[in-house]
Amino acid sequence: MSADDxxxxxxxxxxxxxxxxxxxISQYENIQPLAPIFYSPEYKDATDYFRGIVKTGEKSPxxxxxxxxxxxxxxxxxxxxxxxxxxxxxxSAPLELELVLTNKLTKSSPKTYQVWxxxxxxxxxLRDPAPELMFNEEVLKADAKxxxxxxxRQWLLAHFDQxxxxxxxxxxxxxxxxxxxRNNSAWHHRFFVSFExxxxxxxxxxxxxxxxxxxxKIALAPNNASAWNYLRGILDHTRMSYSTQTAFAKQYIVDKxxxxxxxxxxxxxxxxxxxxxLPCAAAIEFMADVHETSGKECIPRAVELWRSLADTxxxxxxxxxxxxxxxxxxxxxxx
Amino acid sequence: xxxxxxxxxDVDFGVGVSDDSxxxxxxxxxxxxxxxxxxxxxxxxxxxLLNSSGHVAHCGRCLDGLPSSLVEMDASRMAIAFYCLGTLxxxxxAERKISSTDRESWKEWIWDQYVGERGGFRPGPFMGxxxxxxxxxxxxxxxxSTAPPHLIMTYCALLALATLxxxxxxxxxxxxxxxxxxxxxxxxxxxxxxxxxxxxxRMTYCAFVVCALLDDWSCIDLAHALKYIQRCRxxxxxxxxxxxxxxxxxxxxxxxxxxxxxxxxxxxxxAARLQPAERHATVRWLVYMQAExxxxxxxxxxxxxxxxxxxxxxxxxxxxxxxDFLDARALGRYLAxxxxxxxxxxxxxxxxxxxxxxxxxIAAAAIVSPDPGWELQALDPIxxxxxxxxDGQRRMYLLRR
Numbered sequence: 001m002s003a004d005d006x007x008x009x010x011x012x013x014x015x016x017x018x019x020x021x022x023x024x025i026s027q028y029e030n031i032q033p034l035a036p037i038f039y040s041p042e043y044k045d046a047t048d049y050f051r052g053i054v055k056t057g058e059k060s061p062x063x064x065x066x067x068x069x070x071x072x073x074x075x076x077x078x079x080x081x082x083x084x085x086x087x088x089x090x091x092s093a094p095l096e097l098e099l100v101l102t103n104k105l106t107k108s109s110p111k112t113y114q115v116w117x118x119x120x121x122x123x124x125x126l127r128d129p130a131p132e133l134m135f136n137e138e139v140l141k142a143d144a145k146x147x148x149x150x151x152x153r154q155w156l157l158a159h160f161d162q163x164x165x166x167x168x169x170x171x172x173x174x175x176x177x178x179x180x181x182r183n184n185s186a187w188h189h190r191f192f193v194s195f196e197x198x199x200x201x202x203x204x205x206x207x208x209x210x211x212x213x214x215x216x217k218i219a220l221a222p223n224n225a226s227a228w229n230y231l232r233g234i235l236d237h238t239r240m241s242y243s244t245q246t247a248f249a250k251q252y253i254v255d256k257x258x259x260x261x262x263x264x265x266x267x268x269x270x271x272x273x274x275x276x277x278l279p280c281a282a283a284i285e286f287m288a289d290v291h292e293t294s295g296k297e298c299i300p301r302a303v304e305l306w307r308s309l310a311d312t313x314x315x316x317x318x319x320x321x322x323x324x325x326x327x328x329x330x331x332x333x334x335x
Numbered sequence: 336x337x338x339x340x341x342x343x344x345d346v347d348f349g350v351g352v353s354d355d356s357x358x359x360x361x362x363x364x365x366x367x368x369x370x371x372x373x374x375x376x377x378x379x380x381x382x383x384l385l386n387s388s389g390h391v392a393h394c395g396r397c398l399d400g401l402p403s404s405l406v407e408m409d410a411s412r413m414a415i416a417f418y419c420l421g422t423l424x425x426x427x428x429a430e431r432k433i434s435s436t437d438r439e440s441w442k443e444w445i446w447d448q449y450v451g452e453r454g455g456f457r458p459g460p461f462m463g464x465x466x467x468x469x470x471x472x473x474x475x476x477x478x479x480s481t482a483p484p485h486l487i488m489t490y491c492a493l494l495a496l497a498t499l500x501x502x503x504x505x506x507x508x509x510x511x512x513x514x515x516x517x518x519x520x521x522x523x524x525x526x527x528x529x530x531x532x533x534x535x536x537r538m539t540y541c542a543f544v545v546c547a548l549l550d551d552w553s554c555i556d557l558a559h560a561l562k563y564i565q566r567c568r569x570x571x572x573x574x575x576x577x578x579x580x581x582x583x584x585x586x587x588x589x590x591x592x593x594x595x596x597x598x599x600x601x602x603x604x605x606a607a608r609l610q611p612a613e614r615h616a617t618v619r620w621l622v623y624m625q626a627e628x629x630x631x632x633x634x635x636x637x638x639x640x641x642x643x644x645x646x647x648x649x650x651x652x653x654x655x656x657x658x659d660f661l662d663a664r665a666l667g668r669y670l671a672x673x674x675x676x677x678x679x680x681x682x683x684x685x686x687x688x689x690x691x692x693x694x695x696x697i698a699a700a701a702i703v704s705p706d707p708g709w710e711l712q713a714l715d716p717i718x719x720x721x722x723x724x725x726d727g728q729r730r731m732y733l734l735r736r
Contacts, residue, residue, distance in 0.1 A: 027460050032440035034416040035459075040403040051463050078532065079462050079482050112407075115534040145638070147576065147583065154579045184636040188581035191570050197581060225623065225636050233570030236364050236616070284704045316627045320618075320660040 013066070014050040020271040024048035025055060040146050043073045054083060064191060066094045068101070075109035081118050095126050103135060109322060110139055120155065129160040137172065144176055145185045155194060161197075169193040181217055184226040195237055203238075210234050212268070215248055219270035222252050228282035243292045249290070252283030253305070281313040299332045345424035382664065382706040383671040387426040389678030390693050394419035396691050398441075402493050402695030412459035413448060416441075418423070419492035422496040424721050425694075425712050429498055442499050445492050451507050454514025455484025456492035476550050482527050493548065494720055513556035515542045519555055524577075535576045536567055540589035541602035544718050547596040557597070561606050564590050568613070571636065572620030584624060584634035584647035587617070591654045592717045609655075618657045624648045630665025631673075631683075640674045641682045642692045645699035650716035653702050667705020670696045 013019045026048055029036060039047075047071045053063055067084035070077050088098055101120050104272045106115050123132055140146065157165055170193060176186040194206050211234060218227045237241055248269040251258070257272055272278060284305050291302035303325050310321035398419045401408060408415055420441075423429040423657065434458040448457045462482030476491050489511070496503065515528035525538035539560060546552050564580035567590060573582030574590040597607040609617065624632045624644060631640025645666050672684040673696060679688025680696040701714040701721075712721040 008370070024664065025463065028463065029460060030439070030440070030444045032444065032458075034398055034441055035401055035412045035419070037401045037406055037409055037412070038403050039354050039406065039409075043403070043406055047461065054462070074406045074409055076410050078527070079459070080412050082531070113533050120533075140336070145635075147581065151575075151577055151580050155577070158579060182637040184638070185581050188569065188571070188575075195570075213708050229571050229620075229636060237570060314627065316625050316662045316665055318624050319662070320622045323657075323660055327402075 007044040008106065012041065012045040014045055018062070019049060022049055022052045022056075022058075025051035027051070034317045040073070041126075043070070046073065047077075050080060050083075052077075059087045061093075064093065071105065071114075072235060075105065075112040078114050081114045085118065095122050095302050098122060099126065104124060106135075106139060107142070110143060110146055111148060113148070118150050119152065123156065124159070127160075129156050129162070129165055132156055133168070140176070144180060144183055147185070150189060152183050154189070157193075157197070162226055166193065166197055177217065181221050182224050182226055184229075187230050191233055195234075200258055203239055207234060207238055207240075211245075215268075215270055219276075220273055222272050222276045222278070222280040222283065225282060228286065232286075241293070242286065243294060245286070246290055249283045249286045252280040253287050255279055279313065281309060284313060288324070292324075296332045299328050302328055348378070361456035363519075364467055365563075372459050381708060382667045382673075385671070385697075385700065385706075385709040385711075385723040386674050387428075387454050387697075387710075389674070390680060390697060391426055391428045391678075393675070393677070393679030393693060394422045394690055395689055407473065409461045410458050411488070412461075413445070413456060413485075413488040413491045413495070414458070416445065417495045417692050418635075418690035420495045421694045421719075422690065422697055424498045425697050425714060427712060430723075438499050442496065442501050445496055445499075445501075446505055448488070448492065449485045451505070452510065454507065454510035454512075455486065457482045458488040460487055462626050478623060484514055484526055485532075486515070486525060486538045486541045487527060489514070490544055493545070494718075497720060508549055508551075511545060512549055512551050515545050516554040518542060519560065522578075523556065523559035525560070525612060534587040536564065536574060537576075537592075539564060540593045543593040543596045547598075548717070551598075552601060557601070557603050558606065561594075561597075563604060564593060572613075572616030572618075581635060582620060584632065584644040584651070587621065588651045591617070591651050592719075595654050595717055618652065618655055618660065621655075621657070622660050625661055625666065629669050630662060630667075631669035632666065639683070640669060642670055642680055642699075643682060643695040645670055646695040646702070649699045649703050650719070653716040658703065660733075661703065663703040663705045665708070666703055667700060668724040670700060670705070 013022075014024065024045075025179075027044075046066060050066055050070055053066065064084060064087055065075060066082045067087070070080040071084070072079075087093070088095065099119075102115065102119055106119065109115050113175070119132075123129065131287065133153070136149060136156070139149045143149070157169070170190070173186050173190045173193065176183055177190075190210075194210050211231070214227055214231045214234065219223065221227070231245065232242075234240070235245070247266065251269065251271045256278055257274065257276070261310075272280070288302040288305035291298040291305070306321040306325050307330075310318040310325075314321070375413045387679075391682070395594050397415060401415070415442070423433065427578065430601070430721070445456070448459060449455075450457060504625065518525045518527070518535050524534040524536075525542045526532040526534040527538055529579055542555060542560070544643055546555060563578070564574070567574045567580065567586060569575055569580075571582040573584070573587040575581050576586040580586070594609065596606045601607075611654055623636070624634070625648070626633055626640045629640045630717075631642065632644035633640050634644045634647065647656070649661060649666065652661055669684075673680045673686075673688075673692070675681055675688040679690075680693040681688045682692050697711065698719060700709055700715055702716050704711075714721055724734040
């Protein structure tokens with residue numbers, strides 16, 4: 001239970017005069033049930049009355065109180081949620097108030113499927129997505145990788161599809177990546193916003209922006225699978241060749257940072273930051289892919305890089321790198 | 336001792352809660368995570384023993400009863416039953432040691448949760464009597480809230496019954512097919528319940544398993560369902576739980592298993608095949624989920640390992656014919672470290688065990704065979720059942736056509 005509910009002494013429904021008219025129904029268990037739960041007296045009491053209510057089909061304000069009690073004891077009780085929503089609609093309860101309550105329940109049970117499903121039903125009915133984005137960011141502050149929170153945000157953006165909602169998303173993602181450059185949920189969201197929204201953005205412009213952003217983040221922290229996957233994602237999505245990034249990636253496969261060459265600083269291809277751990281396995285893999293697709297005569301160079309991953313830099317995937325070697329060699333001998 | 340199985344994982348085949356481990360922001364700018372770490376394993380040294388009897392005991396305790404602190408499992412008890420019975424099955428315990436009394440009464444409890452006229456199973460009796468006609472008949476016609484059958488729980492019940500070698504004599508095949516069809520949403524996905532509830536790839540997978548077992552694909556809109564799966568694919572190569580979601584181990588398993596359940600001679604089979612470039616990207620993403628440092632699998636990029644992803648990712652690789660690319664010994668070593676001293680397996684070393692992580696860890700080990708000393712039943716990665724369970728189930732269904 002959340003803190004604001006524990007002040008008053010909890011009175012069982014069986015002892016409340018205003019519930020005397022309801023016939024509680026006990027849960028029936030077989031003689032030898034599987035995984036029975038030793039319910040607390042409060043839960044048993046509330047669910048006995050809930051079963052009684054459902055039997056008669058009553059939809060009234062007091063049922064909102066009852067279902068709230070059950071949901072606070074067991075936020076995964078999907079029947080209580082579902083019946084509650086039917087009651088809200090049946091008695092035309094103000095859904096804005098329900099959203100306020102749901103905010104509290106979301107914060108106390110952010111990993112429960114039902115609480116997010118309920119939010120979605122409410123938002124669909126209320127049609128007011130802008131405050132919801134703010135609430136969503138608040139929930140992400142407590143857990144920046146909560147899968148449900150992100151799914152809800154993506155649903156909200158896609159469902160309402162309003163330009164003013166989309167507009168804040170890149171700055172939002174940048175705030176999160178500034179906190180944690182390895183937050184893959186934020187990277188994923190960035191891809192969704194940059195390439196998968198029904199946007200009218202200039203795509204070339206988006207590609208240029210995203211390549212620059214990603215390479216800058218890789219320079220800052222090279223051993224970051226999220227950023228390398230994102231770089232690959234951009235290239236795959238736009239069918240650009242990996243070899244367009246050779247000048248960038250090859251700086252990351254060396255053992256240590258090249259001596260500073262102050263004549264040329266290639267802003268499009270930022271070098272690893274000082275203190276970066278090199279060589280970067282993701283860059284080695286990237287360069288091997290470049291070589292593999294650059295023609296038969298480059299296969300030995302790809303093989304050499306995969307070999308270094310298998311033997312030294314990424315040994316847990318040894319069998320995978322050996323498979324890549326076999327595949328490339330077999331292909332090159334065929335043609 | 337409390338049984339702390341309220342442990343949560345990203346794609347929980349319960350209906351309740353989820354979680355996964357977080358690598359966090361603490362890794363620091365420039366800190367390497369890609370550099371080889373010596374975990375002190377030599378190919379010749381045996382792995383620690385798999386404490387099968389301890390895991391069976393853990394599951395037995397959970398089948399006997401759960402403390403009130405686990406009340407969130409109330410609406411997913413059938414899933415607990417499935418994990419526990421599955422553990423007994425894969426460890427060779429089910430056939431040899433379950434008494435016929437237990438077998439009969441457990442089957443009876445599962446069938447008590449069957450809502451025959453509505454085609455499927457409920458998670459448990461939490462919304463009333465096992466006999467639906469007795470309690471809820473008055474209002475069932477007017478409300479959807481009286482615990483209708485649940486798609487995930489139906490999958491769990493069918494597999495649990497197979498473990499108990501049930502003959503499915505009580506099953507109404509036509510009603511089951513109708514129920515699965517009624518769960519399909521307008522966007523091609525499947526909801527937890529006929530006509531409503533949340534929808535994601537877990538339910539798509541369960542629907543496909545039922546279609547495969549019934550050998551009846553006419554009850555769903557398959558073309559539409561395949562498009563839904565495709566919309567869950569991401570640039571990383573895995574699948575998100577819902578369209579546009581981040582690549583995640585559980586849904587990736589669900590998507591790949593579902594695609595591979597479509598019979599090769601079905602008219603839509605070509606649409607269910609991954610393109611070579613897609614397969615390549617998916618295999619790559621899956622092998623990257625194995626952590627260099629621990630040998631365990633994580634569920635998303637840059638997250639910490641969790642024992643359950645050994646199954647979701649390991650089985651997904653096996654489905655793609657790429658099961659050899661993971662480091663089975665490193666995974667086995669991680670799973671061994673997740674064993675709790677009094678039995679059961681937890682999501683990470685030092686945490687409390689639960690049936691979900693226990694079953695999925697053992698199922699993962701059954702698929703990847705990390706050590707010859709770990710004697711486990713072979714497992715079909717696609718329907719997540721021992722071959723005996725799977726064959727029995729298929730035989731029973733096909734016989735009843």
